[in-house]
Amino acid sequence: MRSYLVIIGASAALLFGGAVGAHAQDAPSDPQIAHIAYTAGAIDIEAAKLALSKSETQAVLDFAQSMVNDHEAVNAQALALVEKLGVTPEDNPTSQSLMSAAETKRAELAELEGADFDQAYIENEVAFHAQVNDALETVLIPSAENEELKSFLETGLKLFQGHQQHAEQIAGELK
Secondary structure (H helix, E strand, C coil): CHHHHHHHHHHHHHHHHHHHHHHCCCCCCHHHHHHHHHHHHHHHHHHHHHHHHHCCCHHHHHHHHHHHHHHHHHHHHHHHHHHHHCCCCCCCHHHHHHHHHHHHHHHHHHCCCHHHHHHHHHHHHHHHHHHHHHHHHHHHHHHCCCHHHHHHHHHHHHHHHHHHHHHHHHHHHHC
16 A cells, blocks of 8 residues: 555656646746646546545545535636636646546556555545645746736645645544
């Protein structure tokens, strides 16, 4: 199980640290940032839906349902904001890498059952939120040019930091 967490963390670090960080000299544009943020939310919704279909642990089910609710609400707000701003989210290598890695992880999680699934799902949530939060703080928020987008990302960061803490708490309970 530990090697699974290391793989997830390394993948996320490469995705955010490499794909976003590699463009540090040309920071992502607002349309790219919008796409990256939306993609990260969509990824977490899909992982949570998988957990809702597989887990029998109430804490995991409650967490997964909160991920669906929170990320669907944030993504709806994000879509409303980009429409208001007249910004068309732009697909980019970071979004594509995130989606590809998420599909691989979702397939790996789908093969697990019971306590193994719960542990792997929650560890994935801890690692994913840690990397998303780091990317928000160090790349996406500082790169956002539009103040409304920047403010939206800052609000999202606070929510997602809470998600990370909640996942860490559940991970501790599952051990």
